[in-house]
Amino acid sequence: MNDRRDAILRVEELHTQFLTSHGPVHAVNGVSFEIRPGETLGLLGESGSGKSTIGLSMLRLLPPGRGRISGGRVLFGGEDLVTASEKRMRRLRGRDIAMIFQESLSALNPVYTIGEQIAEVIRQHERLDRRAAMKRAAEMLEMVGMPDPGRRLGEYPHELSGGMRQRVVIAAALACQPKLLIGDEPTTALDVTVQAQILDLIADIQHRTGMAVLFITHDLGVVAEIAHRAIVLYAGRVVEEADTQSLLARPRMPYTQGLLRSLPQFAKGHRLAAIPGAVPNPRSLPTGCAFHPRCQEAKADCAQTLPALTEAGDGRRVRCLHWHNIAQDMDLRVRA
Amino acid sequence: MNVLRTNQLAASEATTPLPPLLEVANLQKSFPVRHGLLGRPTATLKAVAGVSLQVFPGEIVGLVGESGSGKTTTGRCLLRLVESSAGSIKFDGVDLMGLSARELRRFRRRMQIIFQDPYDSLNERMTIGDLVGEALTIHGLAVGAVRRDRIFELLQQVGLGSEFADRYPHTLSGGQRQRVGIARALAAGPQFLVADEPVSALDLSVQAQILNLLLDIRDRLNVGMLFISHDLSVVRFIADRVLVMYLGKIVESAPAAALYERAAHPYTQALLSAAPFVGEGQPRQRIRLLGDLPSPVDPPTGCVFRTRCPSATAECSANEPPMRPVGPNHFAACIHLTAS
Numbered sequence: 001m002n003d004r005r006d007a008i009l010r011v012e013e014l015h016t017q018f019l020t021s022h023g024p025v026h027a028v029n030g031v032s033f034e035i036r037p038g039e040t041l042g043l044l045g046e047s048g049s050g051k052s053t054i055g056l057s058m059l060r061l062l063p064p065g066r067g068r069i070s071g072g073r074v075l076f077g078g079e080d081l082v083t084a085s086e087k088r089m090r091r092l093r094g095r096d097i098a099m100i101f102q103e104s105l106s107a108l109n110p111v112y113t114i115g116e117q118i119a120e121v122i123r124q125h126e127r128l129d130r131r132a133a134m135k136r137a138a139e140m141l142e143m144v145g146m147p148d149p150g151r152r153l154g155e156y157p158h159e160l161s162g163g164m165r166q167r168v169v170i171a172a173a174l175a176c177q178p179k180l181l182i183g184d185e186p187t188t189a190l191d192v193t194v195q196a197q198i199l200d201l202i203a204d205i206q207h208r209t210g211m212a213v214l215f216i217t218h219d220l221g222v223v224a225e226i227a228h229r230a231i232v233l234y235a236g237r238v239v240e241e242a243d244t245q246s247l248l249a250r251p252r253m254p255y256t257q258g259l260l261r262s263l264p265q266f267a268k269g270h271r272l273a274a275i276p277g278a279v280p281n282p283r284s285l286p287t288g289c290a291f292h293p294r295c296q297e298a299k300a301d302c303a304q305t306l307p308a309l310t311e312a313g314d315g316r317r318v319r320c321l322h323w324h325n326i327a328q329d330m331d332l333r334v335r336a
Numbered sequence: 337m338n339v340l341r342t343n344q345l346a347a348s349e350a351t352t353p354l355p356p357l358l359e360v361a362n363l364q365k366s367f368p369v370r371h372g373l374l375g376r377p378t379a380t381l382k383a384v385a386g387v388s389l390q391v392f393p394g395e396i397v398g399l400v401g402e403s404g405s406g407k408t409t410t411g412r413c414l415l416r417l418v419e420s421s422a423g424s425i426k427f428d429g430v431d432l433m434g435l436s437a438r439e440l441r442r443f444r445r446r447m448q449i450i451f452q453d454p455y456d457s458l459n460e461r462m463t464i465g466d467l468v469g470e471a472l473t474i475h476g477l478a479v480g481a482v483r484r485d486r487i488f489e490l491l492q493q494v495g496l497g498s499e500f501a502d503r504y505p506h507t508l509s510g511g512q513r514q515r516v517g518i519a520r521a522l523a524a525g526p527q528f529l530v531a532d533e534p535v536s537a538l539d540l541s542v543q544a545q546i547l548n549l550l551l552d553i554r555d556r557l558n559v560g561m562l563f564i565s566h567d568l569s570v571v572r573f574i575a576d577r578v579l580v581m582y583l584g585k586i587v588e589s590a591p592a593a594a595l596y597e598r599a600a601h602p603y604t605q606a607l608l609s610a611a612p613f614v615g616e617g618q619p620r621q622r623i624r625l626l627g628d629l630p631s632p633v634d635p636p637t638g639c640v641f642r643t644r645c646p647s648a649t650a651e652c653s654a655n656e657p658p659m660r661p662v663g664p665n666h667f668a669a670c671i672h673l674t675a676s
Contacts, residue, residue: 046539047510147627161628162403191402191566193625196610200624218540221612248614262544263614264573270551272573274544278509294541 007034008077008179008212009058015071016050016057025282027053029236030072032309037179038206040213042227042244044220048279050236051216055184058214059099060089076180095125098173100166102185107169108157114141115153118172125176140171144201163194170201177209184216199226220259224248232256235280235290238309242316252318254297254326289321297326355429356390357528357560358414363387363423365409369633381633383409384420385584385640391528391560396550398575398592399564400607404629406584407564411530414562415447416440427528445475445524452533454513458505464491464516465501471523490519493556495549511542518549522557529561535570547574568611572596577665580604583632583640589659590666600668603641639670647672 016028028050035041045051056062058074060081074081076097081089093099101107109117118137122128128136134153141149144167157165166186173181183202187195203226206213215226223230223244230247232240232255240253251257260266261273277294280286286293292302299322307321320326365384368377383406391397401407412418414425416432425432427443435443448471451457458467469487472478478486488498494515505513514534521529531550535543551574554561565571571578571592578595580588580603588601599605606623625644630636636643642652651671659667 046541163628191629192568192610192612193402193606194628195612196622197624199612219612220540220614224614225612259540260614262540264544264547264569265615267573271548272544274548275541276545278511278542279539 006036008037009214010034010075011054011058011072012075013072014054014057014074015069016053016062016067017070018053018067019065020283022283026285027067027236027282028057031233031236031238032072033231033238033241035180035212035214037212038210039229040203040206040215040227042223042230043214043216043233044218044223044230045216045233046218046279048235048282049233050282051218051233052184053236054233055099055182055214055216058182059093059097060084060086061099091125094121094173094178095176096178097180097182098176098178099182099184100169100173100186102188108165110157113154113156114160114168118168118175121172122175136175137171140175141168143174143205144168144171145197146171163190163197166190166194166198167201170198174205174209174211178211180212180214181206182214182216185218186215187222188217188219195222202226220248220263232259235285236282237290237319238317239291239319240317241309242314246314246316252312252316252323252326253291253320254295255291257326258294258296289319297322354392356426357393357395357428358389358391358562359424359426360390360414361388361424361426363410363413363425364421365406365413365418366421379633382584382635383632384413385635386423387581387584387586389562389579389586389589391562393527393560394554394558395577396554396561396563396575398571398578399562399581400566400568400571400578401581402566402607402629404583404632405581406632407581408532410581411449411532411562411564415444415449415530417449445471445477446526447528447530448521448524448526450514450517450521450529450531450534453537454510454517455537457517458513460505462504463501464496464503464505464508467505467516468501468519468523471520475524477524486523490523493522493553494519495545509542510538511545514538514542514546515549518546518553522553527559529559530564531561532564533566534563536565536567543570550574568596568608580607583629583635585640585669586659587641587670588668590663590668594663594666598663598666600662600666600673601641601670602645602647602672604668606646 012032014028014031017024018027031054043051057069062068069082115134115137118140119133122133122136138149138153141152146152146167187198190198202213217223227244230244231238234255240256251260258275262275264272275294280290288303288305289307292298302321305321307319309317309319312318312323363384364386366380366382369379369381370377387410399407409418413420432443465487468490469483472483472486487501491498491500496512496515535546538546563571563575575592578590578592579586582603588604599608606625609621609623623646627644630643638653638655639657642648657669657671659669660673662668662673
């Protein structure tokens with residue numbers, strides 16, 4: 001399982017910068033991880049953590065002239081996407097790697113029908129005539145649980161609800177059976193009942209096709225629900241990685257512990273154990289461990305030394321100077 | 337602590353029945369649906385279809401629902417930010433619906449709103465001090481040094497130091513902005529607050545700080561609050577009582593703990609089961625709801641939830657189910673329920 005050759009995707013020491021009027025801002029500061037076929041990796045972070053930038057960097061979709069990859073490799077099946085030609089990237093995007101975003105309405109073109117848009121994706125990558133592509137589009141809509149798919153083909157995006165539009169986006173993303181699906185908060189704008197349907201749908205399709213999924217989210221609940229393994233990001237760095245169950249039951253990094261304690265369902269008494277302060281501005285990151293100004297466990301050395309991402313056994317990694325001295329037992333019984 | 341407070345509330349109710357601060361009966365709001373910009377209205381959209389509720393002083397009532405449920409419109413109607421189509425809203429015994437615009441102004445300072453988006457709701461050209469002091473000026477409550485001291489006090493109250501008074505919104509984080517939004521709402525000394533998704537736009541670590549702050553404010557100022565949210569776990573934590581809304585109607589009303597332990601309405605049960613689960617033990621058996629929310633332009637006959645309800649029968653389309661008692665202070669609108 002841990003054999004490195006198994007991974008379909010390996011991100012190595014990825015660095016991404018944004019150029020601003022105040023100089024370069026380091027959004028991603030040396031992030032490494034890998035995903036295996038059939039696996040869902042959760043990328044968990046708050047605003048400014050760099051989670052969305054990682055997704056955009058992997059597909060080379062950073063805003064031209066403003067964002068750039070300043071170091072590292074993104075190995076997809078052994079090929080480095082950082083140095084691949086734009087032509088090669090166009091072949092890979094949508095066919096081998098698909099990405100879905102939070103805003104499904106902006107991902108769809110309002111003047112084309114649902115069917116035309118899915119068929120278009122298919123015909124970009126496969127030699128199929130219009131009719132065959134439409135037939136495949138209908139099959140895709142059926143697979144994503146769209147009622148009455150034949151009729152829906154002729155409808156326009158505005159005629160659908162948010163949940164149905166997100167299904168269309170997923171249908172288009174999966175039309176060419178990608179090996180890797182990247183979802184950037186794909187269920188965040190949806191109601192919980194619809195979110196549950198979409199999470200089930202993605203897991204279902206993964207089960208059938210064996211695709212790998214990178215699920216980018218701020219929501220611990222969504223990670224708990226869908227990810228096999230999860231990475232916690234803070235200020236552009238990986239601060240903890242573990243299989244989802246251990247991460248949520250025995251978090252080791254004080255930041256992850258703080259996030260879990262912030263959840264209303266774990267309130268002790270009638271106040272929440274909030275993390276003080278706010279996430280740091282990427283323009284002026286704290287020295288040493290970026291979390292130290294907000295950390296209850298911080299010692300003097302935390303302000304000086306940037307902790308390395310350390311192996312902590314059982315395939316876990318943690319970025320904290322004092323992780324072995326920090327209590328790991330959290331009482332995560334849901335409040336009665 | 338919560339239990340203690342609720343008991344005290346119950347005890348005081350038993351001796352001298354406290355009148356509700358806010359009493360809403362059969363509130364309705366319809367919007368005309370037009371085709372084209374100037375077209376004739378061709379249909380009506382019933383955003384709020386007969387909502388009744390009460391909020392007592394010092395009580396936080398949670399209003400939970402998904403998008404399109406009418407929860408935000410309900411909140412706006414209560415403050416007459418949106419004019420209701422029918423029903424009555426009594427605030428401190430006075431019927432707000434009968435008030436003229438001028439009379440209403442005197443009540444405005446006693447009822448305030450906290451908005452969801454701390455990025456959109458603050459004027460970027462004003463200093464934090466002026467933003468917080470705006471209500472003091474509008475209602476003629478304080479000028480000069482008194483006004484300045486009151487602004488400092490309000491900033492302190494929401495956990496921002498007086499040094500924030502000279503800063504501008506763009507220098508603040510999302511959580512700090514929401515604190516400013518709360519200070520603005522408190523400036524005129526309200527007795528009742530509508531908090532409309534006040535933490536939905538915030539990071540998890542900051543959300544907890546703001547929820548704690550709202551509880552501090554309730555405890556200190558004894559304000560009544562309608563807390564509108566789509567997030568069941570947030571509402572469970574903060575609210576004393578919870579109302580569940582679906583397609584313009586309240587389908588269940590219960591004390592917070594009872595709602596989460598013994599949800600009676602099939603919609604509430606589905607909503608609870610759909611929420612992602614973090615923690616020890618087994619997640620709830622997920623109840624899958626089919627399809628989407630029906631259009632509020634053409635709501636189902638009888639029970640509005642029947643088209644997606646796993647327990648719907650033929651009778652559900654006949655009549656609108658009334659709210660029926662299912663436990664102490666616990667009501668649900670479903671004909672298939674029996675009192676427990």
